[in-house]
Amino acid sequence: MKKKIEVACAIIEREGRVLAAQRAESMSLPLKWEFPGGKIEPLEDARDCLHRELREELGVGVHIHAALPPSDWSYADFAITLHPFVCTLGEGSIHLAEHKAIRWVSPEEMPSLDWAAADGPVLENYFRYLKQGQAGA
């Protein structure tokens, strides 16, 4: 059976843009774009995982504002459930410990990046979330 992992990831918003991070050549899914985050440890809460991973990967704290629906994806060699959270930056300034690059992208620019395949449904859910916010505004 395929290995199954649970991953928490952060859609960090700033001034109408979100932070996209590019995986390094040395990582799995090299050079793909993703939302920073990582694997949830056994018995770990998804939000605690997110805070831990963002400190490790970017050296920042975040404020979590909303949880988007978890989304499942099956890669050739493993299956993943992504748990996305909409966040803003808290304390610290960004230092890249693992990623090759980051970009602040507008919602219009987001689909043009070469995302990890599992992020497709996450982008759709985020666009739906933005629309709902505008409808409720």
Ligand SMILES: Nc1nc2c([nH]c(=O)n2[C@@H]2O[C@H](COP(=O)(O)OP(=O)(O)OP(=O)(O)O)[C@@H](O)[C@H]2O)c(=O)[nH]1
């Ligand atoms: N953080 C994050 N990971 C994602 C996203 N989309 C996606 O497919 N993933 C996959 O989820 C896994 C996250 O695990 P990780 O960040 O703790 O793992 P890693 O790359 O350090 O180690 P790995 O070598 O086991 O892949 C990776 O396999 C990554 O490719 C995303 O948007 N954010």
